[in-house]
Amino acid sequence: MEFRVLKRCKSNNARLGEIVTDHGRLETPVFMPVGTSGAIKGVSPGEAKDAGVEIVLANTYHLYLRPGHKLIENIGGLHRFMNWSGPILTDSGGYQVYSLSKLRTISPDGVTFRSHLDGSTHFLGPEKVMEIQRSLGADIIMTFDECTPSGAEHDYVLASVKLTEQWARQCLEEGKKNGQALFGIVQGGVYPELREMSAKGLVSMGFDGYALGGLSVGEDKHTRERVIKTTMEFLPKEKPMYLMGVGTPEDIIESVKMGVDMFDCVLPTRNARNGMLFTNKGKLVIKNARYAQDSSPIEDGCGCYTCSHYSRAYLRHLFLSKEILSFRLNTIHNLYYYTHLMNEIRQAIRDDRLAEFSHDFYRGEIESL
Amino acid sequence: MEFRVLKRCKSNNARLGEIVTDHGRLETPVFMPVGTSGAIKGVSPGEAKDAGVEIVLANTYHLYLRPGHKLIENIGGLHRFMNWSGPILTDSGGYQVYSLSKLRTISPDGVTFRSHLDGSTHFLGPEKVMEIQRSLGADIIMTFDECTPSGAEHDYVLASVKLTEQWARQCLEEGKKNGQALFGIVQGGVYPELREMSAKGLVSMGFDGYALGGLSVGEDKHTRERVIKTTMEFLPKEKPMYLMGVGTPEDIIESVKMGVDMFDCVLPTRNARNGMLFTNKGKLVIKNARYAQDSSPIEDGCGCYTCSHYSRAYLRHLFLSKEILSFRLNTIHNLYYYTHLMNEIRQAIRDDRLAEFSHDFYRGEIESL
Numbered sequence: 097m098e099f100r101v102l103k104r105c106k107s108n109n110a111r112l113g114e115i116v117t118d119h120g121r122l123e124t125p126v127f128m129p130v131g132t133s134g135a136i137k138g139v140s141p142g143e144a145k146d147a148g149v150e151i152v153l154a155n156t157y158h159l160y161l162r163p164g165h166k167l168i169e170n171i172g173g174l175h176r177f178m179n180w181s182g183p184i185l186t187d188s189g190g191y192q193v194y195s196l197s198k199l200r201t202i203s204p205d206g207v208t209f210r211s212h213l214d215g216s217t218h219f220l221g222p223e224k225v226m227e228i229q230r231s232l233g234a235d236i237i238m239t240f241d242e243c244t245p246s247g248a249e250h251d252y253v254l255a256s257v258k259l260t261e262q263w264a265r266q267c268l269e270e271g272k273k274n275g276q277a278l279f280g281i282v283q284g285g286v287y288p289e290l291r292e293m294s295a296k297g298l299v300s301m302g303f304d305g306y307a308l309g310g311l312s313v314g315e316d317k318h319t320r321e322r323v324i325k326t327t328m329e330f331l332p333k334e335k336p337m338y339l340m341g342v343g344t345p346e347d348i349i350e351s352v353k354m355g356v357d358m359f360d361c362v363l364p365t366r367n368a369r370n371g372m373l374f375t376n377k378g379k380l381v382i383k384n385a386r387y388a389q390d391s392s393p394i395e396d397g398c399g400c401y402t403c404s405h406y407s408r409a410y411l412r413h414l415f416l417s418k419e420i421l422s423f424r425l426n427t428i429h430n431l432y433y434y435t436h437l438m439n440e441i442r443q444a445i446r447d448d449r450l451a452e453f454s455h456d457f458y459r460g461e462i463e464s465l
Numbered sequence: 466m467e468f469r470v471l472k473r474c475k476s477n478n479a480r481l482g483e484i485v486t487d488h489g490r491l492e493t494p495v496f497m498p499v500g501t502s503g504a505i506k507g508v509s510p511g512e513a514k515d516a517g518v519e520i521v522l523a524n525t526y527h528l529y530l531r532p533g534h535k536l537i538e539n540i541g542g543l544h545r546f547m548n549w550s551g552p553i554l555t556d557s558g559g560y561q562v563y564s565l566s567k568l569r570t571i572s573p574d575g576v577t578f579r580s581h582l583d584g585s586t587h588f589l590g591p592e593k594v595m596e597i598q599r600s601l602g603a604d605i606i607m608t609f610d611e612c613t614p615s616g617a618e619h620d621y622v623l624a625s626v627k628l629t630e631q632w633a634r635q636c637l638e639e640g641k642k643n644g645q646a647l648f649g650i651v652q653g654g655v656y657p658e659l660r661e662m663s664a665k666g667l668v669s670m671g672f673d674g675y676a677l678g679g680l681s682v683g684e685d686k687h688t689r690e691r692v693i694k695t696t697m698e699f700l701p702k703e704k705p706m707y708l709m710g711v712g713t714p715e716d717i718i719e720s721v722k723m724g725v726d727m728f729d730c731v732l733p734t735r736n737a738r739n740g741m742l743f744t745n746k747g748k749l750v751i752k753n754a755r756y757a758q759d760s761s762p763i764e765d766g767c768g769c770y771t772c773s774h775y776s777r778a779y780l781r782h783l784f785l786s787k788e789i790l791s792f793r794l795n796t797i798h799n800l801y802y803y804t805h806l807m808n809e810i811r812q813a814i815r816d817d818r819l820a821e822f823s824h825d826f827y828r829g830e831i832e833s834l
Contacts, residue, residue, distance in 0.1 A: 133782070133786045133788060134782065134783075135783060135786075135790045137788065137789055138789050140790060140793070140794075162782065162786060163778070163782040163785075167757065167758055167778065170760075171760050171776055177779050178779065179775060179779075195790065261735075262589060276750055388532065388536065389540070391540050391541070406548060407540055407546070409532070410546050410547065410548075413531065416531065417502045417504075417531060419506065420501060420506055420792050421508075424789065424793075431646045
């Protein structure tokens with residue numbers, strides 16, 4: 097993988113960049129939809145591509161448990177398995193072990209946990225996670241980390257940062273064999289000095305990119321922005337920066353200004369399935385009675401497949417009827433909204449008008465999400 | 466609507482025909498997938514078309530209850546509402562009132578019933594059903610009928626046939642104003658003389674086509690074939706014959722030989738959602754462990770989108786993971802299987818080799834469905 101900064105903003109830390117992988121080139125800042133189990137929920141790979149998606153995130157934890165990484169390797173790797181020919185990033189499972197599985201036991205070697213699917217016992221450590229991600233064959237892979245909750249105390253987070261650093265070193269040794277780009281994950285909770293320590297430790301090892309982990313775990317917005325700002329100071333400006341699990345359109349715009357290049361979040365896809373649609377005028381809850389007879393599209397002027405072919409009235413009807421097509425048409429719109437937003441952000445950086453874009457965006461009366 | 470017989474088989478009553486509507490031309494025998502609530506469950510209109518679908522059936526009963534026929538009319542009719550530009554046939558609701566709703570009360574004017582959605586009370590009669598179907602704007606519409614269960618006694622069915630005939634006459638008077646093709650529905654249960662009576666009564670009124678109703682309500686296969694054969698004798702050879710709610714590939718092949726031109730059934734779509742896939746070698750249950758590592762498509766040589774891009778291993782994984790994409794990819798395959806089967810049947814009639822085709826089909830070791 098290659099990363100290049102193409103342009104930097106004058107008034108903030110935002111930058112336009114490009115990532116080149118064996119599966120294609122893309123520009124940053126970029127949003128990566130989540131394909132948890134090897135499928136972006138609700139859409140086909142072709143639809144995702146048509147909606148502007150350029151890179152997909154898949155979850156190591158989920159694919160390890162089902163169908164198993166060896167099976168995917170035998171079929172020819174994740175790209176072929178899920179019929180996605182573009183770049184893929186896999187996470188390391190650290191966050192899922194923390195958020196989904198029960199009865200975790202953390203040791204210096206890794207984490208023993210129970211599967212959220214069937215309660216069976218499993219072990220994930222740095223070597224194992226590298227083995228899994230090698231089998232999956234993503235273009236960009238992540239180090240194994242311990243994700244600490246927002247309320248974790250300083251001493252706990254300190255020990256955790258040291259453990260995450262040790263695991264990162266082991267991942268780097270293993271990962272070198274893979275020929276995949278490997279990103280280190282900065283942890284450290286809400287403590288600036290621990291974020292600094294974590295960042296410096298990882299940077300001294302030299303990763304292909306850096307991710308900010310543990311930042312959609314319940315902390316408030318201001319704390320998150322403070323942590324991002326602090327951490328970014330200690331990360332090298334020539335490497336891609338990935339903010340994991342974030343976020344709303346507003347979160348993305350603010351984070352781009354701080355220099356973040358890559359994002360992933362379940363919001364556009366999950367909200368779509370719940371009938372919540374993103375528009376430039378705020379959220380639209382499709383089940384509302386006011387849309388029953390509404391022959392207009394979700395958003396006038398939107399170029400997505402859904403808005404080009406379907407009325408709010410039909411989408412409301414599909415949602416109330418629990419038709420499968422409802423999830424899909426809603427997801428197509430929300431993905432398009434996100435990729436279009438990123439496109440506009442990139443264009444604004446290119447044209448030196450990100451501040452104006454941001455101003456106009458907020459003026460568009462976006463409801464808080 | 467125009468109907469023309471293009472060719473008749475020498476050895477049986479099968480025929481190749483064409484139906485021309487304002488929304489396009491199609492050849493018969495044809496299979497119509499069911500788009501109950503204005504959507505073929507699991508696929509988009511574009512995918513259905515790519516899978517070979519040429520005409521869609523939608524349910525008057527469902528669309529009347531939700532979202533309401535007036536709403537659809539206000540949006541511009543069902544074609545526009547559901548984004549399907551090809552021909553549409555709507556049924557009359559007679560079967561759904563019989564099978565889905567509770568506390569039916571039948572009077573000479575129509576049926577009072579409770580909605581299966583919310584228990585609210587509704588009334589459907591011939592005038593109302595014609596009004597609804599006019600609002601929906603399908604190319605082919607059906608008369609309102611009483612559907613009798615397979616075990617109904619002779620006297621009950623006799624009275625029902627008379628009522629259905631009376632309603633058909635009222636529908637014809639109303640329907641003339643619509644400019645839509647109107648089909649009469651022959652009832653009469655399993656009693657040959659009542660089927661004859663029903664058929665003759667309808668034929669004397671002169672409909673654009675004739676349907677055989679009340680034939681997927683629990684009767685056995687031999688009874689059904691006997692009833693079809695008997696009834697067909699009394700229906701005009703120059704009009705299209707539609708066998709409602711039937712059926713399996715075997716049912717379709719046998720019915721084509723008796724002269725049936727049109728079919729509808731939920732089997733391909735419903736089975737797809739349950740992971741049951743049609744192949745020329747019988748049913749394939751995708752969740753079976755034997756497909757876990759199987760990198761081959763559902764069926765070698767199948768030209769559908771699913772078989773062109775996905776392995777059994779991936780489809781099994783999606784099904785077990787309850788991914789929305791599972792329903793869709795399975796549905797695409799099953800729809801393609803059905804439309805491809807109809808294509809082969811039509812070609813066999815054209816080439817005067819339907820008997821050989823049928824022989825080879827059964828030799829393909831299709832499991833009984």
